[in-house]
Amino acid sequence: MARLTGYLSRHGGLHPQEAAGLRKAASLLLDQHSRAETSRVINAQGYRTTHGNEWAPEVLVRVLGNPRMAGLDDDGEPIEGFGETVLSPDEFRRLLVLFAEQVEQQPPAREAFEYLLTEGLSECDLCDWNMVGTRVSSGGAPAYRCPPPRAGQPSCGRVRINADRLEDSVAEEVLAELLRPGAQERLARLLADLRDESVRLKAHVEGAEQRFAELREMRTVLVPSAYEAAEKATRQDMRDARNRLRYLEQLVDVPVEGVTDLVAWWNSAPRKWQRALVGVVIVKVRVLASGRGRHRDPSARLRIEWR
Numbered sequence: 001m002a003r004l005t006g007y008l009s010r011h012g013g014l015h016p017q018e019a020a021g022l023r024k025a026a027s028l029l030l031d032q033h034s035r036a037e038t039s040r041v042i043n044a045q046g047y048r049t050t051h052g053n054e055w056a057p058e059v060l061v062r063v064l065g066n067p068r069m070a071g072l073d074d075d076g077e078p079i080e081g082f083g084e085t086v087l088s089p090d091e092f093r094r095l096l097v098l099f100a101e102q103v104e105q106q107p108p109a110r111e112a113f114e115y116l117l118t119e120g121l122s123e124c125d126l127c128d129w130n131m132v133g134t135r136v137s138s139g140g141a142p143a144y145r146c147p148p149p150r151a152g153q154p155s156c157g158r159v160r161i162n163a164d165r166l167e168d169s170v171a172e173e174v175l176a177e178l179l180r181p182g183a184q185e186r187l188a189r190l191l192a193d194l195r196d197e198s199v200r201l202k203a204h205v206e207g208a209e210q211r212f213a214e215l216r217e218m219r220t221v222l223v224p225s226a227y228e229a230a231e232k233a234t235r236q237d238m239r240d241a242r243n244r245l246r247y248l249e250q251l252v253d254v255p256v257e258g259v260t261d262l263v264a265w266w267n268s269a270p271r272k273w274q275r276a277l278v279g280v281v282i283v284k285v286r287v288l289a290s291g292r293g294r295h296r297d298p299s300a301r302l303r304i305e306w307r
């Protein structure tokens with residue numbers, strides 16, 4: 001076992017230089033400096049770990065949280081004959097209280113939730129704004145909501161739906177649609193159409209330089225405001241084309257053609273393929289305001305616009 005920073009051996013014997021760094025760190029922390037700030041300060045002053053490394057905040061907290069810092073055993077009892085200690089038992093206990101408080105103050109870790117129907121795949125029925133993924137509180141279940149209105153964004157903020165309810169319903173309807181007779185052929189056709197569209201868009205994007213050049217040639221014959229308007233429109237068109245192309249490229253490679261057990265495929269597919277398949281068969285889902293009671297069938301709140 002490695003030697004504990006601040007001591008010459010496991011059985012004590014102060015390492016004066018390392019002990020000085022740890023005492024400095026303890027007093028900074030007890031003085032309400034952050035762990036990161038404290039690490040920076042003692043690193044800048046040349047203090048290092050037993051391995052000669054700079055202090056990382058987690059390592060610092062782990063070392064300072066060791067009862068040996070105050071010559072105590074794991075039960076908090078003084079170790080006989082330990083000798084001089086890095087911290088006094090009182091300092092050590094105050095540090096432990098501080099660390100415990102910091103743990104409590106940390107927001108609970110949010111598990112990442114990959115939404116199925118964000119980025120334009122779902123929209124608010126009241127205001128046509130795209131729904132966004134949200135959580136009401138850090139502990140709340142993932143949900144979709146119409147974003148609250150703000151300057152330049154006339155969304156209504158009034159529609160909200162639990163993510164599981166929305167996504168399960170949509171997945172169910174999409175799979176049901178794809179299990180109907182002839183669905184494989186329809187799916188293949190949709191994919192072919194989307195591939196054609198992405199080829200056309202790609203050519204359009206690649207022709208941008210040419211179009212800008214032609215526009216510049218017209219600069220002398222256009223009044224400045226007309227030129228600016230034309231340039232702005234061309235730029236916007238390029239942005240839209242690039243976004244659409246990026247979106248299409250995510251869809252067209254979905255490895256679903258020829259799959260015989262679509263439900264099994266869905267259940268084991270990574271989120272990005274599920275998103276892609278949904279994007280291939282639907283344009284978007286409109287989410288209706290709830291209104292009449294909480295326990296209605298969630299599919300009653302959806303209007304799927306099929307491709």
Ligand SMILES: [Zn+2]
Pocket residue numbers: 124125126127128129146147155156157158159
């Ligand atoms: Zn809305």
